[in-house]
Amino acid sequence: MTDWIKSIAWNEDGLLPVIVQDYLSKKILMFAWMNEASLRASLSQKKTIFWSRSRKKQWIKGEESGHAQNIKSMYLDCDQDVLLVQVEQEGGIACHTGRESCFFNKVSADSSSLEIDGDIVKDPKKIYGD
């Protein structure tokens, strides 16, 4: 039923880079990794489940924060080694800093510095506890 998964070019660690995009606004929300088990779990549950490289375990997005991502569509790239997932973001917050998107460090026009571009929607302490 999912023969295309066999054609994926996993990296040397058996992982696939995953870009997560809001399905309506097209804003990039975050970037993470999946292994085959987390990809299959994501497909069956229609929610994003990643592989946490730091914690070395499956990471059900939203398990702690409540900010799950409901999968609307998925695309593999031309080399079948990168996945794009378009999602409905619960709570409107994808980032652990309480922002909508993880990509809030904007390079300034003269390239000299980073500027914060993205409001904190909810205090992380209220999301995760102290």
Added chain:
Amino acid sequence: MTDWIKSIAWNEDGLLPVIVQDYLSKKILMFAWMNEASLRASLSQKKTIFWSRSRKKQWIKGEESGHAQNIKSMYLDCDQDVLLVQVEQEGGIACHTGRESCFFNKVSADSSSLEIDGDIVKDPKKIYGD
């Protein structure tokens, strides 16, 4: 002038994953990697320059195809280990298959197969020669 580059968390190979997005349509065009030299070259030239992991050399996007990417804005993520680059795509083609985007292999609604979702704008033979 670019102290923020020192705060980047390069991976074990000294590389940074880069997501390339059309600055107007917000469509994801491609995914590639930069090292510090290609990031600095991209910043100074305002065009994307990647590190080709397969060819092990700098890869000036559009050098062969003419389909350069003019950088409009750049964002680092919360962990400062992923870069998002918003670009104006010359020729409207980012993919070596002659398509606008590399992400044209859409996972079917029942997850059973991949469907092509993206027209070939220009025959690759006309872009690169035979």
